[in-house]
Amino acid sequence: MPVAQTKTKPKLVIYGCGGHGKVVADIALACGLAVEGFLDDRALEGKRVFDLPILGGSGWLEMRRSEVSVALGIGENRARCRIYKLCERLGMTPITLIHPTASVAASAQVGAGVVIMAQAVINPDARVGNGAIINSGAIVEHDCELGAFAHLSPNATLGGAVRIGALTHLGLAASVLPGKTVGEETVVGAGAVVTADVPPRVVVTGVPARVQRQLETT
Structure with a gap:
C-alpha cells in the first residue's frame, strides 16, 4: 500500500x-x-x-x-x-503506524503520521491525510477522502466516495452515507447517521444527523 x-x-x-x-x-x-x-x-x-x-x-x-x-x-x-x-x-x-490486523488496500494512499488501529479497513483508492486517526474497527470505503488530522472513532463508517474535512471528528459508530461531504473542524456525534452534506465547524447529532450548534472559528 x-x-x-x-x-x-x-x-x-x-x-x-x-x-x-x-x-x-x-x-x-x-x-x-x-x-x-x-x-x-x-x-x-x-x-x-x-x-x-x-x-x-x-x-x-x-x-x-x-x-x-x-x-x-x-x-x-x-x-x-x-x-x-x-x-x-x-x-x-x-x-505512520498500521496495526497488523488492519486491512489497507494496495491502491489506498495514507499520509505521514497516520495511525490505523486494530481491525480497521481502508478500501481501494481511499486517501487519508497526514496525522489522521482511523480508530479500532473503523471503515473507510472506496474513493473516500479523509482530511489531515481528522479522527474516525471506533466503528465509525464512511460509505463510498465520502469527503471528510481536516480536523473533523466522527464519534463512536457514527456513519456517513455514500457521496456525502462533512466540512472541516466539524464534530459528528456518536451513533449519528449523516444523510446530507454537513457544513464546516458545526456539531451534528442524531439519525438523521442534524446541526445542533455552530463551533467558534479559531
Whole structure:
C-alpha cells in the first residue's frame, strides 16, 4: 500500500501518554518496533505509563531529534496537529503506524503520521491525510477522502466516495452515507447517521444527523 515513506530510527517515542498514546504504543510493539518511551508536556518526567517511561516533553525531543522517530499518540485533533508541526519545525516527519490486523488496500494512499488501529479497513483508492486517526474497527470505503488530522472513532463508517474535512471528528459508530461531504473542524456525534452534506465547524447529532450548534472559528 502507498504509505508516506519515513525513515524509522531504531528508537521510537510516542508523543502523548494518555489512553490514546497507550494504544499507539501497543500498535508499535505489535509491529515489532522498539518503543523508548513517551513524551508529554504535561506529565511528570520519570513516571511510567504502560510500563514505559515518560522521557520529557518538547525540549527532550529538540535535544534528541537525531536519535529517535516519533509517533503521534494524541487523540485530540488540534493538539495532534500542533505536535506534528513541532516535528516539522525540528526537521522530523512523524511515522505512520498500521496495526497488523488492519486491512489497507494496495491502491489506498495514507499520509505521514497516520495511525490505523486494530481491525480497521481502508478500501481501494481511499486517501487519508497526514496525522489522521482511523480508530479500532473503523471503515473507510472506496474513493473516500479523509482530511489531515481528522479522527474516525471506533466503528465509525464512511460509505463510498465520502469527503471528510481536516480536523473533523466522527464519534463512536457514527456513519456517513455514500457521496456525502462533512466540512472541516466539524464534530459528528456518536451513533449519528449523516444523510446530507454537513457544513464546516458545526456539531451534528442524531439519525438523521442534524446541526445542533455552530463551533467558534479559531
